[in-house]
Amino acid sequence: MPQGTEKNPLDKESSSFLAKVSRFRETGLFLFILVVMLLTHLKNPNFFSLENLDDLLTNTAILSILALGMMLVIITRGIDLSLGSTLALSGMITALTVSSYPTLHPLLAIALGTLIGIVCGSLVGLGVAVFGVLPIIASLGMMYVYRGLTYIVSGRRWVNASQMPESFKAIATTRLFDIRLYIFIAIVFYLAFYYFTNYTRTGRRIYAVGSNPDSAAITGIKTWRFIWLVYAIMGGLSGFCGVLWVSKFASAQGDTASGYEMNVIAACVLGGVNIMGGSGRVGGVLLGAVLLGTLNNALPMVNMSVFWQNAIQGSIILVAILVNAQVKRNVDRGNLLRRHI
Amino acid sequence: MPGPHEIAADRPFAWKAFFFQWEWILLLVFLAIQVMNFHLSPYYLDLAHLREEAADLAWWPWLTSLIPAVLANWADVTISFLDKSFIVFPMAFIIIMAEIDISVGSTVALSAVLMGLSYKAGLSMPLAMVVALAVGSVCGFINGLILVKYRELAPMIVTLATMIIYRGIALILLEDQAVGKFPAWFQNICWGYLGPVPIMLLAFCVTALVFGIILHRTTFGRQVYAIGSNPVASLFSGVPVARIRVTAYTLAGLMSGVTAIFLTSRMGSTRPNVATGYELDVIAMVVLGGVSTAGGRGRIIGTVISVFTIGFLRYGLGLRNISAEYLLIIIGLLLIFAVMLPNLRPLYTSWYSARHPRRQ
């Protein structure tokens, strides 16, 4: 069947090539991070000191955990702008609680914050999944609501370090095997999410719902449950991180983490999560978060003014998006040209 | 009754459709807020006091004599919230096209900073204001250009990147400093009056009128709706999609420049972190005004009412010292409610039919 062979090798080739590109994306990101690190190290040999790496990873931990939740949300074709407010609200309530009950066990404080986050996220998810409100609007609306609540519960006052019990502040300073607890927490989350997204039915169905919601519904998958779930997870992670945040900075304020959602989204976009839904991988998201964290850490070390940070971060995001689009175009065009006419 | 091949050309006035419009609900909310403001604050249109002053007048003449006072009071109030509302109109265009621009807040900051710096560098103030407008337009133009060159990219992501970049440039230029010391007349742009009307309110009304005419009466506006309803079919119908998109984003930039001028005039100085979060406030006002984020639907009148609704709400709560936090909550809930409302009926129908299956 000579005609049959005309097309088929090409399909195989193109699919494996596409796979290569997507892997190339992560490898490229990894190499880029290494280059940034090496250049920084040349300018300032302190960069690769254990102390600094410990700092870098600790500072990236919160961002990287939040990015996991955002990845799930984006995979279902959504977006969550409310996470900064959720984080602030949970942090504030937890801080107020521990300052009133200094004997509260830190684990209970964490549980409280996470619970508040889950409730907040579920409300956003309710709007999106059940009432059909577009994610950007639902989360924008709840962003205002949670921010307002944060100010109200705090009575527009700060909770500062002296009001927090030592046990609570110790969450941030605890070390396991000489490594900060936050790094361990992030690693545990990454392992859990890797397992969740690759080896559980629920995890894979989140991808299915994002990849083709209509056919998921026809298959009998209750799409709204999964959509609700991802916002609840996002909320839970935000609440959890709210506690970590407050403990780390030893202060809770009304405007905590205001605008932080954009950093989290940026980490996901850098990590190759497709904003149109359906694809995104835990490894990529980790790299995206680490790249942002590395930049934050490296710029001051090479005596570059902190004021350059935004511009550099933004440019890297833009370039990553454009390069990605261009590579994909070239691949498509290459496939076309190979078509025999 | 038309025959099989007759097709009616005239359109009878649809009473039902006329009354079932989001704008009416919005107007009711607006009026409710006015009533609330009267009740909340002794300072807001102090009627009792005014009545005492004019005790010799009968009720009716007194009430009519009050109208200018009420209007003047309203006009004054508008100064407190109108600065960012200029961006609402081009944002409405963009959202009607089912797109979004979240870089406008940063564009405001960059325009304001460059205006301040160019004045400091010796440019005359009017020229510096032109710089602000030009910078804004360029920022918007860049957004539009990237989006039409790479049509596969989501506007949300591209403008997220430029949002970080534009503010980043402002930060590089001015670090944590502020620029100010503008000429005395410059603050009149925001605070000044033309007769009894604040200049800013006048500018807002003119802008609203111009954008309203563009959207509802011109081919450009029609094509904006077309792109929002079906971008592919619009392209196939010869609509210059790329040109219209670039124009809309450029307009958003230009109006961000306008906002930069009014904002700077109001505050007397500027710094790189001004106008943070404006993009979300603007989007909220547009959506509350009845513009559908799914594209193809929405009107300028709705966004105008929504601007005033939110503005007066904020002002009224401020009067009573109920501060921004409740406002945030109310705006947030209103926003979700506005979008949810059209979804409720089908939701109820399906819920009802699930509960009450048709008998066999």
Next chain:
Amino acid sequence: MSEYILELNNITKIFPGVRALNQVHFQLRPGEIHALMGENGAGKSTFIKVITGVHQPDQGEIILDGKPVVFSTPLDAQAAGIAAIYQHVTSYPDLSVSENIFIGHELLHRFGRLNWDAMHAKAGDFLRRLGANFTPQTLMGSLSVAQQQIVEIAKAFSQNARIIIMDEPTAALTRRESEELYRITRQLRDNGVSVIFISHRFEDMYQLAERVTVFRDSSYIGTWPVKEISSHDMIVAMVGREITQLFPSKSDRPPGAELLRVEKLGKPGYFSDISFQLHAGEVLGVTGLVGAGRSELCQALFGIMPYEQGSVSVNGQPVTITSPADAIRAGLAYLPEDRQRQGLLLSWSISRNITLPALRRYSRRGFTREAQENSHSHTLSQRLLVRAPSIHTPVSSLSGGNQQKVVMAKLLTTNARILILDEPTKGVDIGAKSAMYEIIAALAADGFGIVLITSEMPEVLGMCDRILVMRNGRLTAEMPVGEASQEKILAAAMLSTTA
């Protein structure tokens, strides 16, 4: 045990305002291929959704293996061994082939961990049996439509389906791919699977099916053994009346002046070296298999994906076309293949749709003038016999045939003399088809030049004056209709030029 594996009796399904199925019957024997035919809107799709549990019937009963059953969700139907392959492939482009096959009934290790090794191995096994040439790890999105259908069939296998429903599976396939699908379908039957095969193409029915059931206007018309029903009788059953004269008679006028000249047009990857002329009053047919580059050629002419080689002249003047706006200015108009996605703004009124391509002409200095727009749209709608209550009716509420007339009116609004029609009768019923043919013939008589892209052989032979045949991006034959025959056209469309 009854004679039938699946029986549906007196099924009625009502949607708000529409009776989508009215007391229909259907009986499926074990191990048969049963064709289900009917025009668009006859209720076939709703019927399938009832069998697969997506919709629940308001009346009637479903009997599986002689026992009444109720499918309240798609999962119930799946569990009962019923699988459907839908018209629009319903896969997950971002997931692997294995996942697409096993979604909903994944293979698990203990504690609910997904067993990828087992799934890949089993999927590979299915794919081998179906003669597929891609691996289970391939991303679904990188496969062709035909390959994706094979995955859907593998999915049905994996669910141990005894009844497989195929909803217009050949609609998007090339001839060779269709043949392959026939082979696989017969293989399924030989393995004891019952197949319900829904199609528009008579060829599918005659090639494959043992029996055929016809629906019309949401009702059951009848069931016949395929061998005992002629295509003429089938048409009568489907349409409900005799279509005596589908095509208007041709005028004998010689073609007029040259309107369009295309020389050595090419776009790498799509088509190359295309040259032809079009004259006033002429209907030029462009045919060939799906994927031969016909639509791409016409979209290039219309500026949607600009050509990269060659030249175009209109009325003897060379023109450059890089956007649809250019094309409209040059006097070309295009009726796209996908009416709902590319042709219309569904939420807009008839009037606004009609004037969109030439807004400039109904405006003054950029300001729209509704009165002019309305009177123009009204005239055009009446001329094309659009059936609707008013020109302010949204086009979404019109039937397919009337929607197509609105698109046609859009073309005429532009004052173009060159009309490119891409499958203008696709997916409209026979009555609307003949109306469309009359419009085309009338326009040609008025001196329009018409390029008619079509896959339907009767349409090519019945409507066109001259015929171009494309294969694999090139022109392989040009003939006046007098010299054309079905065999000659097919030969040019399918065989290499040396043959």
